[in-house]
Every structure is written in C-alpha cells, then in structure tokens.
Amino acid sequence: MGVIRRALGSRAVASFTSPHTIDHYLEQIHPLLTVDDVRARVVEVVHETGDASTVVLRPNGAWRGFVPGQHVQFGVEVDGKRRVRVFSVSNSQANRDGTFSVSVKAHPDGYVSQFLHHELTPRTIVHLSQAEGEFVLPDELPDQVLMLSGGSGITPVMSMIRTLRDRGHTGDITFLHYARSRADEMFSDELDALADETDFRVVRIYTREPEPDAALEGRFHVDHLKHLGVDASDSLTYVCGPAGLIASVRDTYEDLAATDQLRAEYFKVPTVDLDAADATGTITFDTSGRTADNSGATILEQAEAAGLEPAYGCRMGVCNTCAVKKLHGAARHVVSREVQADTDQTIKICVHVPVGDVSVAL
Amino acid sequence: MSRKRTYAPIEPHSATDHNEAPTPLTSDDPEHQSNIGLEYMSREDLEEFGREMDGVRQRVLDDLGQADADYIRRVIRVQRALEVLGRIGLFMPFFLPAFIAGLALLALAKIIENMEIGHNVMHGQYDWMNDPTINGKTYEWDIVVPGHDWKRTHNYVHHTYTNIHGMDKDIGYNLLRIDNGQPWYPNHRFNLPLAFVLMLIFEWGVMSHGVEYGDFRAGRISEEEFLGQKERAWRKIRRQLVKDYVAYPALALVLVPFVGWWAPLAVLGGNLVANVIRNIWTFLVIFCGHFPAEVQTFEEEDARGETRGQWYVRQLLGSANISGSRLFHVLTGNLSHQIEHHLFPDIPARRYPVIAPEVRALIERRGLEYNTGRFGRQLFSVAHQLAVFGRKPSDPYLVAKSPESRALRRAKREEQARRAEAEKAARMAA
Numbered sequence A: 001m002g003v004i005r006r007a008l009g010s011r012a013v014a015s016f017t018s019p020h021t022i023d024h025y026l027e028q029i030h031p032l033l034t035v036d037d038v039r040a041r042v043v044e045v046v047h048e049t050g051d052a053s054t055v056v057l058r059p060n061g062a063w064r065g066f067v068p069g070q071h072v073q074f075g076v077e078v079d080g081k082r083r084v085r086v087f088s089v090s091n092s093q094a095n096r097d098g099t100f101s102v103s104v105k106a107h108p109d110g111y112v113s114q115f116l117h118h119e120l121t122p123r124t125i126v127h128l129s130q131a132e133g134e135f136v137l138p139d140e141l142p143d144q145v146l147m148l149s150g151g152s153g154i155t156p157v158m159s160m161i162r163t164l165r166d167r168g169h170t171g172d173i174t175f176l177h178y179a180r181s182r183a184d185e186m187f188s189d190e191l192d193a194l195a196d197e198t199d200f201r202v203v204r205i206y207t208r209e210p211e212p213d214a215a216l217e218g219r220f221h222v223d224h225l226k227h228l229g230v231d232a233s234d235s236l237t238y239v240c241g242p243a244g245l246i247a248s249v250r251d252t253y254e255d256l257a258a259t260d261q262l263r264a265e266y267f268k269v270p271t272v273d274l275d276a277a278d279a280t281g282t283i284t285f286d287t288s289g290r291t292a293d294n295s296g297a298t299i300l301e302q303a304e305a306a307g308l309e310p311a312y313g314c315r316m317g318v319c320n321t322c323a324v325k326k327l328h329g330a331a332r333h334v335v336s337r338e339v340q341a342d343t344d345q346t347i348k349i350c351v352h353v354p355v356g357d358v359s360v361a362l
Numbered sequence B: 001m002s003r004k005r006t007y008a009p010i011e012p013h014s015a016t017d018h019n020e021a022p023t024p025l026t027s028d029d030p031e032h033q034s035n036i037g038l039e040y041m042s043r044e045d046l047e048e049f050g051r052e053m054d055g056v057r058q059r060v061l062d063d064l065g066q067a068d069a070d071y072i073r074r075v076i077r078v079q080r081a082l083e084v085l086g087r088i089g090l091f092m093p094f095f096l097p098a099f100i101a102g103l104a105l106l107a108l109a110k111i112i113e114n115m116e117i118g119h120n121v122m123h124g125q126y127d128w129m130n131d132p133t134i135n136g137k138t139y140e141w142d143i144v145v146p147g148h149d150w151k152r153t154h155n156y157v158h159h160t161y162t163n164i165h166g167m168d169k170d171i172g173y174n175l176l177r178i179d180n181g182q183p184w185y186p187n188h189r190f191n192l193p194l195a196f197v198l199m200l201i202f203e204w205g206v207m208s209h210g211v212e213y214g215d216f217r218a219g220r221i222s223e224e225e226f227l228g229q230k231e232r233a234w235r236k237i238r239r240q241l242v243k244d245y246v247a248y249p250a251l252a253l254v255l256v257p258f259v260g261w262w263a264p265l266a267v268l269g270g271n272l273v274a275n276v277i278r279n280i281w282t283f284l285v286i287f288c289g290h291f292p293a294e295v296q297t298f299e300e301e302d303a304r305g306e307t308r309g310q311w312y313v314r315q316l317l318g319s320a321n322i323s324g325s326r327l328f329h330v331l332t333g334n335l336s337h338q339i340e341h342h343l344f345p346d347i348p349a350r351r352y353p354v355i356a357p358e359v360r361a362l363i364e365r366r367g368l369e370y371n372t373g374r375f376g377r378q379l380f381s382v383a384h385q386l387a388v389f390g391r392k393p394s395d396p397y398l399v400a401k402s403p404e405s406r407a408l409r410r411a412k413r414e415e416q417a418r419r420a421e422a423e424k425a426a427r428m429a430a
Helices: A002-008 A012-017 A022-029 A113-116 A151-167 A188-197 A222-228 A243-253 A300-303 B043-063 B067-092 B096-122 B147-160 B186-200 B202-210 B214-215 B223-259 B263-290 B308-317 B326-331 B335-343 B349-365 B374-389 B403-429
Strands: A038-049 A053-058 A071-078 A081-088 A100-105 A125-129 A144-150 A172-179 A201-206 A236-240 A262-265 A282-285 A290-293 A323-333 A345-348 A352-360 B321-323 B372-375
Touching: A002 A290, A012 B223, A012 B321, A012 B403, A022 A113, A022 A262, A038 A236, A038 B349, A053 A113, A053 A125, A071 A113, A081 A100, A081 A113, A081 A151, A100 A113, A100 A151, A125 B403, A144 A151, A144 A243, A151 A172, A151 A236, A172 A222, A188 A201, A201 A222, A243 A262, A282 A300, A300 A323, A300 A352, B043 B308, B043 B335, B043 B349, B067 B263, B067 B349, B096 B147, B096 B263, B096 B326, B147 B202, B147 B223, B186 B202, B186 B321, B186 B374, B202 B263, B214 B223, B214 B326, B223 B263, B223 B326, B263 B321, B263 B335, B263 B374, B321 B374, B326 B335, B326 B349, B335 B349
Parallel strands: A144 A172, A144 A236, A172 A201, A236 A262, A282 A352, B321 B372
Antiparallel strands: A038 A053, A038 A125, A053 A100, A071 A081, A071 A125, A282 A290, A323 A345, A323 A352
C-alpha cells in the first residue's frame, strides 16, 4: 500500500490531475480513499463523565501515527459547514489495532465538543490533520518524571502514561492530577487501576469536593510538590491544563529555578465575550509574529495599522481577495453581526472585527 | 502591495461603510451625488430599493445549509465522473462513436468545472462551508488563467466597477468596441472577426487580461506585482499544456501497437477540441451577460457618490439574463442569471433561479427593465452590437484619433493635473 500511495501522490500523477489533486478524484470512489487528506471513521463514542467523551477513530492510510502528547485537528460537518477543533490524542501508542482516540470535555459554548458528546454517531466520517505538537515524550526518559494536569488537560498526559504503562516503563513516574470532583474526573477507574497495577505514583486532588482523607487539597501549590517529595529541578515535568494552572506551575518552577525542566501545553479556549461591543483582547498576526491591542477596527485595518500589507481587493466583503485563515478566537461580521468562532476558519478580514483575543495567519 | 493600484480614481478603501457587502463607490467630495437611477425613481425610493435588495440577500444567507453543500458536492461528483469518462472515451480512437462521446463528455466536464464550480467557488460562494477543497481562497480551476489573477480582474475590478468606462476592463476586453462610450479605433472595423477569434481562444484572452502589461507600463502596478502575475501565468500555462498536450498523449503511446502511430495525436486533438468547445461556450455565455443592446454602461462621474440602492441599480442595468431550461442554467454556472449574480455575487449560484422571480418583481415595480431573453435573441443582439459599433461613428468625438478627441483628452489631462496640484496644495496647507 505504501508504494501505491507514494506513486499516487507523485508529481507524475499530479500532472494528469492538475489543477486538482488525485484525492479529488479518489474521494469520489470512497471518501476514505485519499492519499494526502487524513480522514477517519468513527468507531465508537464512549461517554467518560457527564460531559466528557472519548471518540475512537479508525483513520485511513494517510494517517502517519502520533507521538503521545500530540493533538489533532478534528473537523465535523454539520449543516454543510465544517467545524474544526483541536483535540488531544488520549490512547496508548502501543495500541496496534489501527485505531486511535481523542478525549474531549464538552465546553458549554463549544459547538464541536458539544456535538461530539451528544450527537456524533459511529460510522461518521471526520476530517483530520496529521498529529501535531511538540508536547511529547522524549525517546529516552530521565529517571524522575512528573506529570501534572488539570481538568481536561489530562488527555495528552493520559496518552503518555498509558504508553509508558504498556511499554512496562520502570522509572519513577509521578502523576498529579487536579479535577473539581471525582464525578468530574475523566478516566477515574483506569486511574485507580493504574495506581494499583503499576509503580507509578498517581495522586488526584479534587479541588471542589476533596476526598475525606485526602492528604493534599486545593489548587496547585509548591507544598504539593514538597509533600510528594518531588524535586522540581531534577524532574522532567509535563503540565497541561487551564491557563491558571500553567501560570502557577510556571511561577513555582521559576522560584525553584527549574524552568528548564518544564514542558507546558494549554488548550486555547477563546476568551470571548460575544456581546461585548467594545474592543478588548489582543490580535496576533501569527505569520509575521506581531501583536497589537484590539482597537475594534476590522482585522484588515488593524493588520495595516500594525504595518502589514495583507492582500485585499474591494474592502467591502465582495471580492474575497482578503480571505485569510483565522487560527484562534472569534470575529464578528460587521454587517450580519454573526460571530465566527471556529479554529482554522477562513474569513474575509475586511468585514470582520475581532471579538476578544484573535490570531490570524498574516 | 495593492496600495499602488489605482483602478478607481476613488481609492477603494476610501469608501464609507466599506464594511457592507456590496457597497457603492463613494466620492471624495461629500457634496457630489451620483445620478444613477434618478430617471426611474426618487432618491428616497432608491434607498428603499437598496434595503429591499439587502433583504433578499440576507434571507438567502440566513438559509444556507446542507442543501447547498450537497448540491455543490453533487455537481463536483458528476463533473469528475464526466471528466474521467471523457478521458477514457478519448483513449478509444479505434472506435469513433466512443471517441466522439469522450470528446463531448470532456468538453462538458470542462464547462461545468469552469462555470458552475470554478467561477462560483472562486467568488467565495461556498466559503461558509469551511471546506478547503471548495474554498474561494485556494481553489484553482481547469483553465490557463491562474485563479489568483482572475479573482482580481474579475471579482474585484469587474464586479465592483461594473460597466464603468475606463475602470471595468471587461467592456470589450480592450479589443472590441461594444458600446458607444468607447472611443473608436480603426481596428474596430474588424469587431466581428476579432470576436470570432477571441471566442475560439477565450481562455487565453482571459489569461492575458490578468497580466497587466499596460498597467505596468503606465506605472499603475509595481514591477514586483507585474512579475508575479507573469510568473503565475507561466506556471499555470505550463501545467495546463503539460496535462492536455503532453501527459495524456504520452499515455496514449501504449495504444500505438494496437491502433497506429496516430493514437497520441488523436488524444491530443481531442483535448484541444474539448478546450475550444469550452472556450466557445464560456465566451457566448459571458458576452450575452453584459453586451446585449439594452445593457447600459456608465461614466466614472455617474457612479461617484452612489448610494447602496444606486449600486444595485448600476449592477442590474449593466447585466442581462438568458432564459432557458434547468440544465442550461447549470451549464452556464447559473450565469444565465447574470442580473442576480451581479446583485449578489457571493451567494451560491443555485439560489439565483430561486430568488429570480422576487428580484424581477422588485425591479419591475420600480419601472426598471429586467433584461432577459432567449439565448438566440441575446446572441443576435450581441452580434448586432459588435457590427454596429465596429463602424466608424459620424460623431468625431467618438473617434479616438480625431483632432476633436485629442483636444478633449488634452483638456481632461490638464484638468486632472490641476486638480491634483490643488489637492496637494490643500494637503500642504493642512
């Protein structure tokens, strides 16, 4: 299959299909029959907690696999419209049955995560990217490893720890997880089993409803590390969770002069106030690496004010010359007042104003 | 990079409320009001007319959904199937009926790809689907024109400055005289034969349209911009030529032992004819959309300071529809509803026939003409126009090289220079 795939993806074949790609023809035979486009069929949707679910996927041959800790862009089509979100891969890399899974906590305003939790059915075909992200385990693990996660930030860490379990890793692993309560925690039973079956030290702290006999409680604090006997300067540390958790871990590691040990990843949840008429937040021009305070003008105008020269035509939303990928955040159409909050969504920047923090590919 | 471009004497971004789509040209002089449409209705009615049209557009936008997505995917599916069948047919030059059928199917596939898929997708009509394969920003079509440059000359220039002399280069494509407002040159005597040749090589004409040598020479675009246009055009030409005239004929070499030495030539010829059939069809549809007799053109001065209602009026007076069956509409990419397309260029084209009765009623209620007719009638009208305007006009001001016209141009130039000078002085003073 590899040879056929390479042949079909070659430039020679492309010269026959130009200006389209071979995938544009193959997908007409079967939607999963593509050379470049990663697609997958949903095998199963497992409900983990009241608002979290794991989606088991069987990707097509274009999928090149993942490294524990990586995430994937996940696109579902609803009402003719593709909505894309980034989710972490949560299963073990040792899994050899040709499937992988992502675990998602339904965000109250998250259209895709809600859809996944409530409506996604097996056999649906979803559009993916290759696995991406630098938040991964190294080939050689040091003796001391600390994994820290909060809330749904557990998913990439879960993939790491499951992989280490399946590989029979024998090093010193401490896994410290913060959840609001046990009912709110994903993978509770598996974490219990993990604590029993392996030498990994699994510590869970429930911030809102602590266990009666819990030794530790509350949000992350340097005392938690001290209590566990973790030496920050000597432990490779992975942290994933909400911005608040990462900020306080980072501060602690700075105080302990151990920031070189820290690997962090956070999920960008757009800080959006959809009704705000005033201009707040920061606009990030990702490609050029510039940022500016949101002035409330259109993204195109703000890009120009920041010294960029994006392509534009009519500046009135007709000609589509200025269409650019919005990477994160929300933008409101100045006429329809419709808010576009999807990840990696193409918008006409001449007729969209940022709502809160926005990042665009300019 | 676009800042240097001055198609419009009015900088595109000086438009007030430019955040509305679509929006009129505005004037730098707030006192100046456009007089478009005043022969039909009052200024208040024009405003109201604009609001009515906005309403039609908004209702369609609110209703977009699965049906539109399914439609364009179905069209793509049919198009791909036709193309593959067509290519297979062309590989059977030993069986003439199959070969002819292949030729017809390939031509049909190219027509659908260019019209209903390419043109409409590149208008951004399906961008709301967020599907990268049918996104106006990235789509590339099966024709020698690079999408990037076509989007500029078509989506931006032609659709914004529709039928304004000196701004919309689609009036006669710098080659033909199709309107009384264009100055007459002696080569216009050959209007009809030139149009016929243009019809056969239409894709090349549109391609050269996107490489703006004249604008570069006149200093209206930067060298960098011009070189970019040239490079994109060459790359696209190379790909298109390699596909139709090298790759597929080369593949047909395997037929040589069974069919004869001429098999690759048959494939090459079939591809060539399919491209020409597509050229003829697109030329006819496009010429019928803007050049029948009743279609109006405008002077830059007319459009300046136009309101939203007047923008709509200018768009519809500058376009003509072709009536026909459902299949006919699909094969024209629904550009047979040129009026609806120019009013609402970025809504999915399958919606044009749906809103047409409503649009027509709104237009006719205001005493405006909804220009529509059978294909034959519109074609005849276009040919008649080409013949009439090819003749040397008796009015010397319409003849480009007459002393009278030269004097007029000189006066205009001086007036312009004086205005620029005054503006500069005013800026300095400020």
